[in-house]
Amino acid sequence: MKTKIASFIAFLFFVGFLFVMILPSQYSIHLPGEPVRDDDVFKESGQGKTENVRTMDDYFLRNGQQETGSNNIVTSVVFDYRGFDTLGEGTVLFIAVSSISMLLYQFLKKKKESVVGPSGFSPEVSRIVSYAAFLLFPIIVIFGAYLVIHGHLSPGGGFQGGAVTASGTALLLVGMLITRKSYTTRKILGIFESLALVAFIGIGFAGLTTAFLYNFMATPDSFMNIMPFGPNNGDLTSAGTLPFISLAVGVEVFCGISIILVALYNMTKADKEEEKEVKEES
Amino acid sequence: VVILVAAVVSLLFKDLLASVVTFALLSLLLTIVFFLLDAPDVAIAEASIGAALTTVIFVISVKLTRRREE
Secondary structure (H helix, E strand, O other), X not given: OHHHHHHHHHHHHHHHHXXXXXXXXXXXXXXXXXXXXXXXXXXXXXXOOOOOOOXXXXXXHHHHHHHHXXXXXXXXXXXXXXXXXXXXXXXXXXXXXXXXHHXXXXXXXXXXXXXXXXXXXXXXXXXXXXXXXXXXXXXXXXXXXXXXXXXXXXXXXXXXXXHHHHHHHHHHXXXXXXXXXXXXXXXXXXXXXXXXXXXXXXXXXXXXXXXXXXXXXXXXXXXXXOOOOOOOOOOOOOOOOHHHHHHHHHHHHHHHHHHHHHHHHHHHHHXXXXXXXXXXXX | OHHHHHHHHHHHOOEXXXXXXXXXXXXXXXXXXXXXXXXXXXXXXXXXXXXXHHHHHHHHHHHHOOOEXX
């Protein structure tokens, strides 16, 4: 009874907190859909005006396209202005993958290459599932690659693209298309993940003459030129270092999540095999 | 509203596999909401991570442990 009352009071607090959060936001923060508050300044000056900029997001919306050359402001914030934060996220993912590998090491060490399943379509799963996975996997990979490569032009970016591609890996696992050589698969993926993180940090150090993760390529006269202000079609070779960072993050996320999935999947297989062995012994 | 219903139902299910499926449904609805709120970035992330990856990981963990909640 006491716990029920306590949980009810906590729920009331939560709802009240939500209301307190929502009510002032109606007045102080601009509504979604109208990003810039004083449109007059925006229209007159057109670009690159730092006066009359009251808040951080107004600054990003006005100067982001000019400074980074990216049509997608979200990507320019994630990979340029807050690039260090993104590096931290990548490191967190890397540590998570390492710790999972460490935890499952005892299980997976026993059967390095012992899983000798049939290559190709396995009889254990329904034909429909495995064929559908086989057909859908390239489409998902292409969509993920598009998200990664076009991250600075259209909605998307490294994290989303990597996650989408990793869900393709999950599909392959469901369709039992990765049955052999899981150990080698994980090793290759691990190498690529580490390489991607190193590439991210390397790009960061390349701009060190000004600052860590400085977007040194986004200058008008360089190879990676910036774009004119306002809505435009956009070039793939714009936005300076953003596409490279996006690619690095995408590869890292894809490989990391794939390692986790393959390792966990092999855990279930290992359990089954142990059960079989026990049955045969008894 | 449907999202809230899905969340509550996924909490109440004793069968953990059904709970996982409801959770995936929640993620899918949340994706639509994000898209309607003009945030396609977040919608893509939610669709891939919420609807696909967490579902797979939960299904694997349900397989490794018991299926029923006690």
